[in-house]
Amino acid sequence: MGPKCIQPAGKAAIAAAFAVICLLCQPLQADDLSAAAVLSSGGRVSVIRDSTEWALFDGSTVQVGELIVTGEDGFAHLQVADGSSFTVYPNSQVIFRKNPGSLKDLLDLFLGRIKVHIQKLGGGPNDQRIFTPTAVISVRGTIFDVSVDEDETTVVAVDEGLVGVSHRLLPSSDEVDVPAGQSLIIYRNAPLAKAGVDKSRAVAVADEVARTLAYIWNRIGRRAGSSPGGGAGGGLPGDTPAGGPPLPGDTPAPAPPPAPEN
Numbered sequence: 001m002g003p004k005c006i007q008p009a010g011k012a013a014i015a016a017a018f019a020v021i022c023l024l025c026q027p028l029q030a031d032d033l034s035a036a037a038v039l040s041s042g043g044r045v046s047v048i049r050d051s052t053e054w055a056l057f058d059g060s061t062v063q064v065g066e067l068i069v070t071g072e073d074g075f076a077h078l079q080v081a082d083g084s085s086f087t088v089y090p091n092s093q094v095i096f097r098k099n100p101g102s103l104k105d106l107l108d109l110f111l112g113r114i115k116v117h118i119q120k121l122g123g124g125p126n127d128q129r130i131f132t133p134t135a136v137i138s139v140r141g142t143i144f145d146v147s148v149d150e151d152e153t154t155v156v157a158v159d160e161g162l163v164g165v166s167h168r169l170l171p172s173s174d175e176v177d178v179p180a181g182q183s184l185i186i187y188r189n190a191p192l193a194k195a196g197v198d199k200s201r202a203v204a205v206a207d208e209v210a211r212t213l214a215y216i217w218n219r220i221g222r223r224a225g226s227s228p229g230g231g232a233g234g235g236l237p238g239d240t241p242a243g244g245p246p247l248p249g250d251t252p253a254p255a256p257p258p259a260p261e262n
Helices: 013-025 199-223
Strands: 036-042 045-049 052-055 067-070 075-080 085-088 092-094 105-117 129-131 135-139 143-148 153-159 162-167 177-178 182-185
Touching: 036 177, 067 075, 067 105, 135 153, 153 162, 162 182, 177 182
Parallel strands: 105 129
Antiparallel strands: 036 075, 045 052, 045 067, 067 092, 075 085, 085 105, 092 105, 105 143, 129 135, 135 162, 143 153, 153 182, 162 177
16 A cells, blocks of 8 residues: 555644644753753653663753653653754654754654654755654655654654655655645555545544644643643543653652651
């Protein structure tokens, strides 16, 4: 089965929700061109640094070559010095600037989902590349989602602008342009080719993105002091409470008071 161009429904609502999430984030900037600053985070999210897993919090920085890992309830929204930003959704693994020799190679997504917003530079193109096990995504200035499943199938969904997608494992395949409002599915062993619209798949992709954004919205709202019942949606199906062993950098909870003596 070859890759298909699809047109996800509800793109305007999804883009609007993402824009509001960005507005809720603190306007932090990365310290230098090679780092990414964590603007907002929640749940279990960490970075692998010097072979050790460290917890990430708002205001933390991620350096070149470091692996970001999110748990079932984890997410992080990060920004680089040129104003471009990306959100790492739950159950994801992504390396920030795996190629230290090129600032144009932004992310390598191995599993899960990310949303990327590439800012234009002075109104002109800002060439960046995103890698997955099966795809190379070239962008100039746009907003788009990338997801990778356990079979290394990649889905690229574009909200604004235009991206070019080439097959990473089959370099003889021609690059395919994916415009706003469309998606492209890249299979491991199938060459890139444009196909008809798959409306059922489009609805499924849009629904999954919308539920994930609603989940992140709720986490940000709760942390800001809003009612746990407010906002749209709740946890994602299959979510479990945050847990697991503490990571370096975690702040331990205070010990409970002693029980009263009888």
